[in-house]
Amino acid sequence: MNDETLTEAERFWEERYRGDDRIWSGKPNEILVRETADLTPGTALDLGCGEGADAVWLAGRGWRVTAVDISPTALERAAEHATAAGVGDRVDWQRHDLADTFPAGTFDLVSACFLHSPLDMPRERILRQAASAVAPGGVLLIAGHAGPPSWKPDSHHDMHLPTTQEVLDSLALPPGHWRVERQEVVESAMTDPEGRPATRPDNVLKLRRLQA
Template identity: 45%
Template sequence: MTAHPAPRSDAETFWTARYGDSPIWSGRPNASLVDVLESLVPGPERADAGATATALDLGSGEGGDALWLAAQGWRVTAVDIAPNALDRGRAEAERVGLDDRVRWVQADLATWDTVERFDLVAASFLHSSVSFPRAAVLRRATTFVAPGGHLVVIGHAGSPSWASHGEHEHAEPLVGPEEQVEQLALGDGWTVEVGELRTRHIPAPDGRQATLDDTVVLARRS
């Protein structure tokens, strides 16, 4: 009997088409992620931690954040629904000699679960234009954080200043830092170390200067 691959979900079909046949991102890590996590990454002064410190990148896309984390010394598990995005991340990891520090997992985060616990769980701009239970996924992600570990969530707090009503729609409401913390439902044993609204200056499609507000949350589990 011939085995047939499982049919793609609507979300996998959408994101596979979105990533298409060539890279759509710069390959660089998200600036806010770097800014918030630079003091946490394993370095020479933490050589003992560098050998074992683990990170989970949710919605890793083409791997910009995952590869940056790996370059700092983390052992990274990168999860995304789009196989072509993961293929690009894997190829870049091999090119720069980080293939032994990143494990690439193709899965739908709406249902994906793991018994592993990580020193760092990161979700950068985990938004979707198709149905996606973002709040529930992020609440589940809090259970993936090991004692003493951190959770970082970075997301859009609103549409770009140049966007008209209806543009850049997401499947879930965009929230500020206070509402993001509420959605995480962290409870006892957690400390919110960063809860900020950060404004980025970006070029609009017509070349004019525009702004975009991001929610940045960093929490530590005791």
């Protein structure tokens, strides 16, 4: 890919992934695991899949996954992860800048876990598109940071981290068509850059579509 043709967002994320052999842990998000473990596998859409840990975990549990990211390097690593895990045939990796394009179809699960960016991104519009992609009876799972990590309390001071209610209101869902199954702030366990135990507050919004 010619870097000169990339948008600002594409260049930012591609440079971030190229700058390190691995950005993420390779483990699925705990919120995703907790909130989807009891769901019947079907079709899933993973928005901002990164290096693919969530998509690979879902595929390993029987889901057929469409996984989307803006970075070709991230998607290459994700595909390698899926192949190594024996689920490469269960994941369709697609490159999208969600500000411009969105995957086609409807899904039994749409996951938007930590869809944040330091660049301008139409997150509210993207999440409304995510809601539109949920099939009747399906689930929309949105997880987002609620505050800075314990080891760096002054981080993200210039980024608005919306509450679950702000996210819910911005979705503008038609009354009676959806049910809120989870709306809370949780303390997520993690490690700091030195490998020490740490925490971070995260928002969880889980919605089930009752009708089209």
